[in-house]
Amino acid sequence: MLRVAEALSLARSQERAALVPYVMVDRGRTRRLRSVVQAALEAGASALELGFPFSDPIADGPILQATADRALSNGTDWSDLVESVEIASGILPTAVMSYANPFWRHGFDHSLPSIARAGASGLIVPDLSLEEARPWIAATGRHSIDLVLLGAPGVSETRTVRLARATRGFLYLVARYGTTGTALSAERIDLTPIVRTAHRAAPRTPVLIGFGIKDPATAAQALAYGADGVIVASALEERFVRSFAPATVRRVLGPIARALRARGA
């Protein structure tokens, strides 16, 4: 299996826009996870972001908050994360998304090798700012996990340069002022200058846009900003509530994948 970084670089070198769906780990879903990830692969996903639920997800809007609450009340714990990574990473290159505290609580010497052995090659921590990332970069490096940093609108150009150079695998660019979710943000922010800055600072590092990517139009807009791909989270989780199944994946990702291919062509 390719690493997340390799899969995204490959897509980029072939001028394919990358599609990265997000699925939250939930003990109640493990049985169907394989078929759901398989459907994502078939729909054109390049990699997978596997979210670990946290009790206090400050960067998340109502949909992912509710998803996390359900997962936790189903008893989801570290063993479910490891099992889900094992399942998913056999099908798609897999990055884990988790708030800082669960990884910290389990200890880097336990948490990082444990997901690396299970097959994860990336880690995304939404509440880790660049200032706090140093020990995390060192520790993830030791366990051959790519620590993916997040960029955002409003961040200064010099800081975007530092983020683009420090991130591994790809730069996760947050599309807007706001939390995750499918609700329309009041304004559209032109991300072109940020993407351009990141590409100039780290020409080999793909930039993926997430937060609010929910349909062909928002995905195409992300590519118009110059991004190398998109991350789709809440739009999927919103529909997983009713049915955690391959058909849901096809319904959400199919049209987005087609839009991405059309842009690439």
Place this chain on the structure above:
Amino acid sequence: MPRRFGPYGGAFVPETLVPALSELEREWRAARRDPTFRAELRRLSRTLAGRPTPLYFARRLTERARGAQIWLKREDLVHGGAHKFNNALGQGLLAKRMGKPRLIAETGAGQHGVATAMIGAALGLETEVYMGEVDMERQRPNVLRMELLGAKVRPVTSGQRTLKDAINAALRDWISSVRTTHYLLGSAVGPHPFPSIVAEFQSVIGREIAVQSRAAFGRLPDLAVACVGGGSNAIGTFHPLRRTEVEFLGVEAGGARLRGAGAASLSHGRPGILHGAYSYVLQDREGQISETESISAGLDYAGVGPEHAWLKDSGRARYIAVHDDDALRAFHWLARDEGILPALEPAHALFAAVAEARRRPPHQRIVVTLSGRGDKDLEVVGRAARR
């Protein structure tokens, strides 16, 4: 301004918030050197907040303890009925200086919400306060006060619907509104530079204690006692006295007897990352934040300010937990002995102070920070008395 207190503190936040936190730190550094800002803060502290607050010798409470003298730092007499206004005033002026037209705040007991609503009205800033539904129910008078002061109270329905969840909601609002809004954080928690800013605005408590105790009994007290939820009145008491010989005792909420850890993060938690800072946190083995419980909404919080974490580890301060029933007992002592209705939060500190006084000789002096008045708690206390 320290980013870390020993290993604690930092800024574990989404990048979206980093520009705002940097701007806040920049403005704060400029403001504290600016004579105009300082003069305005001093003027409003005196004419609006009602500072300085008195240091009161609790004679009959001392007689009850039959040991060291107990003195009360009367923060319950600050405008709004709690120490919270010290910080709301300072940060309100900072927000005005930064040109942010909107304030948001979280509140547990409602005292910080009331203080923010007051300064919002006084400075002409739009104000919205996030409050857990459970807390809105148990601190109803404060909800009404905030609304009368022109603030919008936003009920928080996620999680356990108390202070922790109100902070989550306020942080999420701020992530979306950061260019036009100042998050007026009410406790010495959260990402850098909040713990330092709040500590400095609250340090007026400890500075006054130093001056007033020298005037009243010719020296500094032997022991300073304060309750700790997030820890703002305690850090305001301890921080300016940290290079003296004064002993510090922080008192956390132990919750109901024979039931869990209450809300005592320093006594029963372990280091972790919550609300942007590395500090002691009540959490399970998986790193999920624990539910807390306490009779006092203002102490009902799973985390604690990072400076307290370092005061604990470095041995400079001691922290203990006091149970609900003991806090209630102390509430009644102060009401009957001194004619003062304390808030349930400092009632925890009062109980611990009386216990300390019993063990100490009469020539020793204990200062307790009476961080708020008890009007908001009458229903809760009444219900407990009927049980």
